[in-house]
Amino acid sequence: MVTADVAPRPAHQVSTDARRDLLDWDPNDPQRWDSKVAWSTLWVTTFNLMLAFIIWYLPGALIPTLGTVTGWDLSESQSYWLLAMPGLTGGLLRIVWMMLPPMLGTRKMLTLSALLMIIPFVGWTWVVMLPTQPSYALLVALALAAGLGGGVFSGYMPSTSYFFPKSKQGTALGLQAGIGNFGVSVVQFVVPWAIGFGMFGLAGQLAHPQNAEPRQVWLQNPGLIFIPFAVVGVVLAWTLLKSVPVKANLKQQFDIFQNKHTWLMTMEYVLTFGIFSGLAGTFGMLLKQQFGPEYLTWVFLGALVGSLARMCWGPLCDRFGGGVWTVVSGIGVAASAGLVLFGQVTVADGETPSLPIFMTGMVLIFFFCGVGNAATFKQMPMIFPARQAGGVIGWTAAIAAFGPFLFSMLFNYLPRTAVFGGIIAYALLCAGIAWHFYARPGAEAKS
Known part of the structure; x- marks a missing residue:
């Protein structure tokens, strides 16, 4: 139960000293929950979250072309480091x-972000x-700054979880x-x-694609x-959002690490x-390297399919539980990575892999990652108490956000066959863990 440390008042009443704080708020009690406040919060934070992902992946979308522009000289290795x-x-x-x-509240945290x-x-x-080309250090600094778009996710999602009852969190968090x-x-x-076109009379750049x-x-x-749109996001956050006064100091927030399920759900x-994030960040470079820059127009398909799956599977997770879908996700990712691997190992040195096999396998990986995304967000509020669930969502999201860094390094220094072979092994391991702890009959934390 999420409540403020104040005397009970009518549901969603605004206090006089903090006009944006909701008092006596408990989403699991229909008498102390306002669905209009919850859903308006969801849509404002979701709009800003989409903008966050846009800036997080904007360098990755620009860099494959940037390295071909007259006056710029980015090696393949430098490009991967920027990614x-x-x-x-x-x-x-x-x-x-x-x-x-819990330290700033939804409104201040989101507006600042x-x-x-x-x-x-x-x-x-x-x-x-x-x-x-400016100094490479400046490009690195701007690429690091774009990571802010990935960082805010761990504030947005836990904050939204405070506004919805457990019965609706799979749907709400899946949508967001x-x-x-x-x-x-x-x-x-x-x-x-x-x-591909000029705007406002500004000069363009001359690119020399391979x-x-x-x-x-x-x-x-x-x-x-x-x-x-980013400016509109600031205005919406400041004018429309409210905060649930959930308070927790740093010591209280760190108690999640004493629970083994924090570590299992992180995996x-x-x-x-x-x-999902790692392959989304490197998909463009993989397409460019293997098939040519003309195929970069299709790079959006992976993230689109994964996002649709994540959004659509929230209600299914509310109905059937998240654990079983996490198992399905692990098996599906392993099988899809196996298809990509098959396309890589069946070609001779110097030959180009099959584009249909590569694209089918990659898009299926994104799809099953999306299913698993929805499933894990259903599981965490079911496994942990409300305050801890927000912290666990933030922590697991933080570790998974290293995906773009990890996969950029892997593809920079290892053969693609080794990377996709590792995905298969890890996905099967996670499917086994999900089945044992969360999905099988009599599971320890069935969710």
Whole structure:
């Protein structure tokens, strides 16, 4: 039960000294829950979460083209390191943001986050317009700043969980995470389209794609399109959101680490979101390397399918439980990675793998990751008390956010066959854990 440390008052009454705080709020008690407040909070935070994913993956959508622009010289290794940086800060900042909801409240936390995200939006819009490549250190700094979009997730999701009863959290969190994840496919779809025409009379850049004719591009356009939406996100957060006065100091928040299920669910969420985020961040480079830059227009499909699955499976998880779907997710990811691996190992050296096999396997990985994403968000509020559930959601999300960093490093230094073989082994391990602890009849924490 989530309640404030104040005397009972009518449901969702606004206090006089903190006009945006909800008093005597308990979403599991129909008399002390306001569905309109809950759902309006969900839509505002989801809008901002989509923008967060857009800035988190904006460098990854720009970098494959940026390295071909006249005056710029990015090696393949440098490109992978830039792709890795948002994942590194995204994971680290999620550890910070997981602690903010009970310390700042939803409204202050979300408004501050939305304001900070404008900085990397402006930074990436500016730097791509420079006629020659700036210092690599500046590019690294901007890539690190984009990781803020990944970090805020661990504040947004736990905060939203305070507003919904357990019976609706699978649906609510599945919708928020699924629609929020659309930000990945949105930016991957918009960037190839938006860089193809001029806006406001601004000069473009000349790109020299490998094995293709030089062409004019306008890499600043995506930023110019998204910055106004980021400003709207700030205004919505400040004017429409309220906070549940859930209070917990740092010591209280760290008690989640004494529960073994915190660590087990971390493994499961790395399976679902760690692989999703890691492959989403490197999908463009994989397509460009193996099949050519002309196929970058299809990179959005993976994240789109995964996000749709995450959004649609929330109600199914509410009905059948999350544990069984986590098992399905693990088996499905393993089988799909096996299909990609098959396409890689059946070609001779120097030959190009089959594009249909590669795309089918990759899209299926994203699909089953989306199913598992919805399932794990249903499980955590069922396994843990309300205050701990928010912390566990934040912690597991923080560790899984290192996915873009991890996969960028793996693809930079290991053969693709080794990476997909590792995905198969890890997915099967997680499926076994989910079955034993959460899904089988008589499971210890059936959820």
